[in-house]
Amino acid sequence: MIISVIGCGYLGAVHAASMASLGHDVIGIDVDARRVEKLARGEAPFFEPGLDELLTATIATGRLRFSHDMADIAAAQVHFLAVGTPQSESGAADLRYVDAAVAAAIPYLGPGTLLVGKSTVPVGTADRLAALVAPTGAALAWNPEFLREGHAIQDTLSPDRIVYGVADGDGTTVGILDAVYADALARGVSRLVTDLRTAELVKVAANAFLATKISFINAMAEIAEKVDADVVALADAIGRDDRIGRRFLNAGVGFGGGCLPKDIRGFIARSEEVGAGEATAFLREVDRINLRRRDRIVELLAEELGELQGARIAVLGIAFKPESDDVRDSPAIDVIGRLHAAGADVVATDPRAIEAARRAHPELVVEYAATAREAMSDAGAVVLLTEWTEFRELDPVEERAVVRTPLMIDGRNVLDRERWIAAGWRVRALGRGSGAASR
Ligand code: UDX
Numbered sequence: 206m207i208i209s210v211i212g213c214g215y216l217g218a219v220h221a222a223s224m225a226s227l228g229h230d231v232i233g234i235d236v237d238a239r240r241v242e243k244l245a246r247g248e249a250p251f252f253e254p255g256l257d258e259l260l261t262a263t264i265a266t267g268r269l270r271f272s273h274d275m276a277d278i279a280a281a282q283v284h285f286l287a288v289g290t291p292q293s294e295s296g297a298a299d300l301r302y303v304d305a306a307v308a309a310a311i312p313y314l315g316p317g318t319l320l321v322g323k324s325t326v327p328v329g330t331a332d333r334l335a336a337l338v339a340p341t342g343a344a345l346a347w348n349p350e351f352l353r354e355g356h357a358i359q360d361t362l363s364p365d366r367i368v369y370g371v372a373d374g375d376g377t378t379v380g381i382l383d384a385v386y387a388d389a390l391a392r393g394v395s396r397l398v399t400d401l402r403t404a405e406l407v408k409v410a411a412n413a414f415l416a417t418k419i420s421f422i423n424a425m426a427e428i429a430e431k432v433d434a435d436v437v438a439l440a441d442a443i444g445r446d447d448r449i450g451r452r453f454l455n456a457g458v459g460f461g462g463g464c465l466p467k468d469i470r471g472f473i474a475r476s477e478e479v480g481a482g483e484a485t486a487f488l489r490e491v492d493r494i495n496l497r498r499r500d501r502i503v504e505l506l507a508e509e510l511g512e513l514q515g516a517r518i519a520v521l522g523i524a525f526k527p528e529s530d531d532v533r534d535s536p537a538i539d540v541i542g543r544l545h546a547a548g549a550d551v552v553a554t555d556p557r558a559i560e561a562a563r564r565a566h567p568e569l570v571v572e573y574a575a576t577a578r579e580a581m582s583d584a585g586a587v588v589l590l591t592e593w594t595e596f597r598e599l600d601p602v603e604e605r606a607v608v609r610t611p612l613m614i615d616g617r618n619v620l621d622r623e624r625w626i627a628a629g630w631r632v633r634a635l636g637r638g639s640g641a642a643s644r
Contacts, residue, residue: 206384209234209278211306212288213244213271215251215357215463215531216323216350220287222259223361225269227388233271234278244271252530252557253357275309283385284310285348286322292467297474298327307334316342319381323350325408325468327475331370331401344378346371347401349408354462355528363389367396370404409475412468413488418453419460420494426456426636427497436636437618456636458536458590458616459498461525466492466534498635499539503547505614505633506586514548517609519584521577522591522617523555523562530557532565536616537590545570554580556593578607585610592617601628 206229210221213235221233235241240250247261263269270277278284288306293299303324314320320338322331322345335345347370352360367386371378379398383390390396399407426436436456444451460466469488476485503513510516525535532538537553544551554574555562562569574580577596581587581604589596597619605611605628613625615634625632 206230206283207281208232208385209281209284211275211278211284211286211310212302212324213240214287214289215253215354216352217285217287218244218249218260219253219256219352219357219361220285220323220350221271222256222263222269223358224285224385225263225266226259226362229268229385231263231269232277232281233269234275235271235273238273241271241273251561252528254355254528255358259358275313278310279313282317283319283321283381284314286310286320286324287350288324289463290324290326290471292470295474296470297478298325298467298471300326300330303330303334307337311338311341314338314341314343318343319378320345321382322347325349325412325464325471326405327471328402328405328409328479329475331405335372335401344372344375345401346375346378346382347404348382349404351408351411354531355526363392364394367394368404368407369396369398370401370407371398372401409468409472412465413472413485413491415453416460416465416469416495417488417491419455419465420491422454422456423459423498423636424494427494427501429636429638430501433638435638455618457498457592457618458502458540458635459495461534461536461539462529462531463533466495496539499536499543501635502540502588502590502614502616503543505635506544506549506588507547509612509614509631509633510586512548513544516549516585517583518544518549518551519574519577519580519587519608520544520551520553520571521555521580521587521589521596522593523553524558524591527591527593530555530561532558532561535591538562538566538569540588540590540616541569541571552580552584555591556595558591578604582607584608586612586614588614588616589620590616592619601625601630605629 208224208229208231210217210233213233221231225231249256288302290298331347338345369382429436440454443449444454473485473488523537541551552572552574559573611630613630613632618634622632
């Protein structure tokens with residue numbers, strides 16, 4: 206099948222390469238000529254494990270090409286729309302890229318072709334776009350994407366489920382999408398067919414649920430801190446209940462990235478627009494709990510050091526999560542800014558995200574170090590904010606020798622506390638009481 210993917214950011218680049226790896230003929234379109242050039246050379250414009258290799262391999266087969274000329278989609282039967290929907294100032298999703306892409310694609314759509322939305326959009330968008338597309342004779346479907354950064358290829362090729370939102374009784378569209386996803390369907394991946402609005406809602410509801418789960422455990426962490434209880438043991442215990450499940454119950458500095466924060470804010474805004482604001486009012490609290498964890502890191506340091514003015518603080522981790530160089534809404538960026546505002550000298554390191562942080566946050570006053578060892582040299586405290594394996598595996602005995610003060614704030618609850626304490630460190634973590642056990 207000949208497929209176009211319009212918008213080659215995180216979602217689109219991965220989708221294009223994955224579809225080509227399944228044997229489809231794919232043209233990826235992006236308005237950013239530099240991004241197109243990079244992709245055409247087999248280089249992803251961001252770090253995603255395995256993606257450069259997949260791009261190179263599929264480009265070599267001749268089944269994957271990139272272009273910034275929308276006219277190149279003309280030969281495709283299925284067009285995936287994968288442009289970004291960033292947060293606007295009001296919190297609502299900004300649909301300007303979606304609207305521009307659809308307007309640019311319309312001249313190349315015709316009877317028998319299918320426009321498939323993958324971008325995360327406010328419910329009701331697909332109905333509006335379907336009306337715009339209808340005069341061309343093309344059909345419109347919504348097929349939300351659930352990929353996690355760091356696992357994007359696997360999540361695209363072997364998702365937990367595939368959702369098709371289609372117009373009432375549109376069996377033809379279902380048939381076309383079944384052909385696109387034949388490989389996954391043959392392997393037993395479940396596929397759900399819904400109306401357009403439900404498919405749009407599935408995506409935001411899933412992200413709202415995940416964000417709520419994380420903020421729930423972080424709220425428990427706040428309580429645990431007050432009463433000297435242990436949120437990790439609590440998560441292990443409640444997570445044993447199959448109805449709850451242990452995944453996404455990792456308490457720490459909270460969620461960031463290009464999806465969860467913006468999607469819950471967009472969902473709140475859209476719910477208010479459709480007269481159901483009360484239904485998602487709790488998501489404001491989810492957002493607040495999440496942001497409070499960032500304050501708490503700074504508070505913990507102030508509690509321990511007394512004075513942050515002039516303190517040299519090493520920050521381990523800048524990306525919003527490991528195996529990613531994405532710093533969008535990263536808790537670490539926020540914490541670094543707050544520490545600087547409190548007068549601290551911050552030295553930060555990350556295996557992948559330093560360049561992205563420099564580019565996206567030129568305003569940040571921070572020294573970047575190439576390694577954890579360099580960042581920790583002479584530090585008065587160390588804060589772990591992204592749980593990269595290389596930080597989890599640091600040797601507390603060796604690191605003890607380089608810091609000025611062996612104080613570790615474990616912002617992700619991933620270090621073996623006993624081991625660090627045995628090596629002479631004082632360890633504080635989120636949701637693990639006053640730290641009495643670590644004295
Ligand atoms: C998320 C959704 O998982 C994915 O389905 C959707 O398509 C896009 O948004 P992603 O943003 O890549 O994916 O990251 P995810 O793995 O969900 O983590 C989001 C944030 O939550 C990260 O900052 C992570 O550190 C944090 N997190 C996750 C926690 O703080 N605790 C947890 O238990 C899990």
